[in-house]
Amino acid sequence: DTAVSQTPKYLVTQMGNDKSIKCEQNLGHDTMYWYKQDSKKFLKIMFSYNNKELIINETVPNRFSPKSPDKAHLNLHINSLELGDSAVYFCASSQGKGKAFFGQGTRLTVV
């Protein structure tokens, strides 16, 4: 079974659209994260959730909103997509400060 799974793997959409990326972890971890990896492979944290509470919110546009229906899920919703949002988005989870497990990534292309 996949520990951290995110869907879709690829997403191509037009500017101005609203889209969501889903993430689920079956590890029983208490913390989930969203990272953005740009074209230069730099990986930057966007959000993290612990026990359904947002504990870190980096300086990302408010067009991005994480939604956690339960401890095993952290979805990423993006409004009014822009060209600069094109990147690979990774979901991850960990138990406290322990080892982080990453999903396979969602390659978002905004055209």
Place this chain on the structure above:
Amino acid sequence: TQLLEQSPQFLSIQEGENLTVYCNSSSVFSSLQWYRQEPGEGPVLLVTVVTGGEVKKLKRLTFQFGDARKDSSLHITAAQPGDTGLYLCAALKSGSARQLTFGSGTQLTVLP
């Protein structure tokens, strides 16, 4: 300005050669992690070092945490094509709850 600077950014070597990748910062970290990322996949944790001066070995990979806990190195002996990938260091800042910051990455290519 990157919190964690990795060098070199790109490295292409022949199979059998040795190499060292560096991860440097001006900040002190409670721990430091090394990840490897392959194309189309997420990063996978290789090792975590927590004590200044600590050395950990993972087969042909040797990881060292600096005495002052500000830097780290990854040494690979007799590199193989299977070692090809993006190597990322990441750290939790001292006193930080869960803010894992990644380095700029080193893209390693090992040619057969």
